[in-house]
Amino acid sequence: xxxxxxxxxxxxxxxxxxxxxxxxxxxxxxxxxxxxxxxxxxxxxxxxxxxxxxxxxxxxxxxxxxxxxxxxxxxxxxxxxxxxxxxxxxxxxxxxxxxxxxxxxxxxxxxxxxxxxxxxxxxxxxxxxxxxxxxxxxxxxxxxxxxxxxxxxxxxxxxxxxxxxxxxxxxxxxxxxxxxxxxxxxxxxxxxxxxxxxxxxxxxxxxxxxxxxxxxxxxxxxxxxxxxxxxxxxxxxxxxxxxxxxxxxxxxxxxxxxxxxxxxxxxxxxxxxxxxxxxxxxxxxxxxxxxxxxxxxxxxxxxxxxxxxxxxxxxxxx
Amino acid sequence: xxxxxxxxxxxxxxxxxxxxxxxxxxxxxxxxxxxxxxxxxxxxxxxxxxxxxxxxxxxxxxxxxxxxxxxxxxxxxxxxxxxxxxxxxxxxxxxxxxxxxxxxxxxxxxxxxxxxxxxxxxxxxxxxxxxxxxxxxxxxxxxxxxxxxxxxxxxxxxxxxxxxxxxxxxxxxxxxxxxxxxxxxxxxxxxxxxxxxxxxxxxxxxxxxxxxxxxxxxxxxxxxxxxxxxxxxxxxxxxxxxxxxxxxxxxxxxxxxxxxxxxxxxxxxxxxxxxxxxxxxxxxxxxxxxxxxxxxxxxxxxxxxxxxxxxxxxxxxxxxxxxxxxxxxxxxxxxxxxxxxxxxxxxxxxxxxxxxxxxxxxxxxxxxxxxxxxxxxxxxxxxxxxxxxxxxxxxxxxxxxxxxxxxxxxxxxxxxxxxxxxxxxxxxxxxxxxxxxxxxxxxxxxxxxxxxxxxxxxxxxxxxxxxxxxxxxxxxxxxxxxxxxxxxxxxxxxxxxxxxxxxxxxxxxxxxxxxxxxxxxxxxxxxxxxxxxxx
Numbered sequence: 034x035x036x037x038x039x040x041x042x043x044x045x046x047x048x049x050x051x052x053x054x055x056x057x058x059x060x061x062x063x064x065x066x067x068x069x070x071x072x073x074x075x076x077x078x079x080x081x082x083x084x085x086x087x088x089x090x091x092x093x094x095x096x097x098x099x100x101x102x103x104x105x106x107x108x109x110x111x112x113x114x115x116x117x118x119x120x121x122x123x124x125x126x127x128x129x130x131x132x133x134x135x136x137x138x139x140x141x142x143x144x145x146x147x148x149x150x151x152x153x154x155x156x157x158x159x160x161x162x163x164x165x166x167x168x169x170x171x172x173x174x175x176x177x178x179x180x181x182x183x184x185x186x187x188x189x190x191x192x193x194x195x196x197x198x199x200x201x202x203x204x205x206x207x208x209x210x211x212x213x214x215x216x217x218x219x220x221x222x223x224x225x226x227x228x229x230x231x232x233x234x235x236x237x238x239x240x241x242x243x244x245x246x247x248x249x250x251x252x253x254x255x256x257x258x259x260x261x262x263x264x265x266x267x268x269x270x271x272x273x274x275x276x277x278x279x280x281x282x283x284x285x286x287x288x289x290x291x292x293x294x295x296x297x298x299x300x301x302x303x304x305x306x307x308x309x310x311x312x313x314x315x316x317x318x319x320x321x322x323x324x325x326x327x328x329x330x331x332x333x334x335x336x337x338x339x340x341x342x343x344x345x346x347x348x349x350x351x
Numbered sequence: 352x353x354x355x356x357x358x359x360x361x362x363x364x365x366x367x368x369x370x371x372x373x374x375x376x377x378x379x380x381x382x383x384x385x386x387x388x389x390x391x392x393x394x395x396x397x398x399x400x401x402x403x404x405x406x407x408x409x410x411x412x413x414x415x416x417x418x419x420x421x422x423x424x425x426x427x428x429x430x431x432x433x434x435x436x437x438x439x440x441x442x443x444x445x446x447x448x449x450x451x452x453x454x455x456x457x458x459x460x461x462x463x464x465x466x467x468x469x470x471x472x473x474x475x476x477x478x479x480x481x482x483x484x485x486x487x488x489x490x491x492x493x494x495x496x497x498x499x500x501x502x503x504x505x506x507x508x509x510x511x512x513x514x515x516x517x518x519x520x521x522x523x524x525x526x527x528x529x530x531x532x533x534x535x536x537x538x539x540x541x542x543x544x545x546x547x548x549x550x551x552x553x554x555x556x557x558x559x560x561x562x563x564x565x566x567x568x569x570x571x572x573x574x575x576x577x578x579x580x581x582x583x584x585x586x587x588x589x590x591x592x593x594x595x596x597x598x599x600x601x602x603x604x605x606x607x608x609x610x611x612x613x614x615x616x617x618x619x620x621x622x623x624x625x626x627x628x629x630x631x632x633x634x635x636x637x638x639x640x641x642x643x644x645x646x647x648x649x650x651x652x653x654x655x656x657x658x659x660x661x662x663x664x665x666x667x668x669x670x671x672x673x674x675x676x677x678x679x680x681x682x683x684x685x686x687x688x689x690x691x692x693x694x695x696x697x698x699x700x701x702x703x704x705x706x707x708x709x710x711x712x713x714x715x716x717x718x719x720x721x722x723x724x725x726x727x728x729x730x731x732x733x734x735x736x737x738x739x740x741x742x743x744x745x746x747x748x749x750x751x752x753x754x755x756x757x758x759x760x761x762x763x764x765x766x767x768x769x770x771x772x773x774x775x776x777x778x779x780x781x782x783x784x785x786x787x788x789x790x791x792x793x794x795x796x797x798x799x800x801x802x803x804x805x806x807x808x809x810x811x812x813x814x815x816x817x818x819x820x821x822x823x824x825x826x827x828x829x830x831x832x833x834x835x836x837x838x839x840x841x842x843x844x845x846x847x848x849x850x851x852x853x854x855x856x857x858x859x860x861x862x863x864x865x866x867x868x869x870x871x872x873x874x875x876x877x878x879x880x881x882x883x884x885x886x
Contacts, residue, residue, distance in 0.1 A: 084484060119401075119545065121546075127560070130559060186592055189592075189593065189596050190592070190596060192600075193600045193621075197599075197600060198600055199596050199597060199599070199600025199601075199602050201602065202394070202586040202588070202602050202603065203562065203563055203586060204562070296589060296593075297590060297593060298593075299587070299588045299593060299597075301559060301560075301563075305561045306560070306561060309398060309560060309763070311763075312762075312764065312766050313763075
């Protein structure tokens with residue numbers, strides 16, 4: 034197992050390097066002169082070429098591409114992504130304001146989804162074509178069909194109309210005031226968790242159904258094992274690989290941000306930050322956020338692979 | 352000119368008083384005994400493109416930073432459009448109306464502790480009137496009459512004019528023209544895009560982009576015993592329903608811009624006397640800028656067809672409850688002395704009341720221009736729902752009736768400004784004209800050649816000439832005639848398509864005292880007299 038972990042960890046380095054190179058190149062290939070954009074296009078009428086050259090020099094855009102990449106990469110290694118062109122503050126500072134919120138939302142929504150999806154998906158599979166199965170399927174299809182923002186707005190309106198109460202408008206970290214944090218985060222977590230649980234429930238149900246038809250499950254029944262042992266120990270564990278992949282991918286997406294949910298619940302998360310940065314042509318922020326999203330996908334994939342190995346010992350011996 | 356101002360002041364004050372008194376107890380609020388303390392919580396619908404009001408023209412910038420700055424003059428918070436001093440305590444106008452001398456109040460300090468003197472006022476207006484390369488000044492053309500700004504002594508500022516200006520005082524009272532300390536401008540004229548050093552009743556406390564903006568009481572404010580509030584805090588949310596819910600639940604006490612009537616009614620129904628609604632007309636309208644530099648919009652027949660295809664009278668009925676867009680009018684606010692009389696307005700393309708006739712005329716013009724089956728266009732817009740997107744949706748379905756298919760593209764605020772104002776990268780774009788007062792100089796400069804707000808990028812010497820003449824005409828009646836002539840030239844050529852004039856619903860909890868809503872969401876945002884009767 035330790036050799037497997039070491040191999041996977043080593044693979045992260047070239048993967049991240051590739052991601053960094055790609056992010057950097059994409060930002061250079063897209064049309065538009067960043068220095069000119071900072072001056073607001075041609076808004077100020079004539080722009081002094083000296084000022085433009087000075088701005089390019091300040092941003093390092095007058096250097097050869099490989100020097101620019103090296104400088105940026107060296108900064109990334111030290112968590113220095115430069116300064117936001119819009120606020121003038123270090124990108125990492127801006128990111129750290131928003132990351133706790135997005136992480137909390139992603140973790141809590143994932144937890145809610147796993148807690149709901151795995152038991153219900155499993156029960157629906159075991160009790161296939163009974164009223165329980167139908168109920169789980171209807172609710173999960175509802176989660177997929179109804180847009181999250183609509184559920185979110187509905188949540189807020191119902192609370193306001195019936196209780197005269199609305200969630201706080203500003204994020205308070207759980208370590209500052211857990212109660213206020215709960216009041217704010219519970220609704221987006223429920224909204225996002227519902228949709229996410231719907232996807233995972235359906236995946237769990239179908240994979241458990243598939244595994245329940247395997248020969249070794251029939252053998253387990255034939256050996257006279259109890260239902261709980263057959264389903265949980267033998268069927269569930271073996272049906273988890275695709276479910277784990279799904280949970281991992283969705284979790285990484287959640288860290289990358291949920292623009293619409295964040296907008297509805299006035300959450301200042303990574304998703305809105307990225308959209309705002311694109312709108313304000315704040316390219317150091319865009320570059321950093323895309324890299325961070327790539328980074329979170331790489332880490333989540335690593336965790337998923339390690340979990341695979343735990344669930345299926347054959348993987349770690351390959 | 353003083354007479355003109357008095358006349359207009361009286362008209363608008365009376366109109367406002369009637370509306371406000373009918374709708375809210377706000378008019379009597381000033382009689383209560385002010386209470387100190389508390390933080391005013393407000394919601395706002397957009398994030399600012401930058402924090403420099405000299406370079407921006409969105410409420411998203413001004414409402415956040417106005418309480419942090421002083422201006423030379425200001426609109427009276429209780430009596431729009433009366434002009435009173437802010438940093439200036441008094442002023443004199445020479446008999447030939449070519450020299451304006453202002454006395455600066457002694458003892459005004461910027462938030463960094465340095466004194467505000469005439470040198471700072473001069474530096475501010477020099478930046479506004481003649482911005483350095485690479486610095487945008489949205490309102491520089493409003494000062495075409497000014498030859499120089501002088502600071503002969505620390506307490507005196509002199510504006511010298513090459514010709515009389517009918518609107519100089521109104522421009523100097525513009526809430527956008529905040530006074531910056533010279534030493535920061537000298538270092539970097541773009542410094543205030545991301546930083547704040549003002550001398551207003553509140554000091555900058557914190558800004559988290561996309562989330563909140565906060566100010567705290569300036570204990571050194573030059574007006575004694577002001578402000579009453581300990582601070583103010585804006586929560587940024589682009590969703591109208593979320594902002595309405597925030598006011599409804601008491602998480603925010605006020606929305607300064609506008610909430611649609613449907614939301615206002617729901618809030619009133621639920622909260623009853625706990626909230627007040629101030630309904631005012633608006634010195635602004637929502638229309639559509641047409642890019643005159645690209646085909647086929649450089650063809651007057653196509654432009655006329657587009658404006659003929661827009662049924663403004665039905666729009667008014669449909670859009671009012673959703674968006675507060677209400678009045679059909681030309682380029683100046685209906686009901687003012689500057690507006691075109693109805694009879695004359697209805698003769699202009701798109702303003703006739705027989706819409707079937709208008710559509711037939713539009714189709715004929717399109718056929719003549721080579722588009723008998725219509726064509727496709729792209730309508731860019733700002734991604735602010737109220738009222739931008741609702742208005743665009745209405746226009747698009749109207750144009751479909753004359754064979755024009757419009758693809759609607761909402762953009763983030765900064766991208767919308769960049770494409771519309773800065774680079775002209777559009778065919779049609781929703782472009783409102785909202786100003787801090789009704790003065791024609793403010794509203795009409797955008798139709799002159801080369802103005803930074805001339806999003807349609809047209810040039811017509813007749814418009815330039817009429818603008819210049821009205822701007823230096825001090826006789827009100829004479830000026831009004833020129834203003835109306837100018838409007839006719841713009842509308843006959845369909846250089847710009849006015850949509851509807853806006854109205855304003857300011858909803859606030861009754862514990863917010865001493866805020867009297869003017870007919871726009873730019874003026875009276877300093878909050879120096881506002882107080883909270885409870886937290």
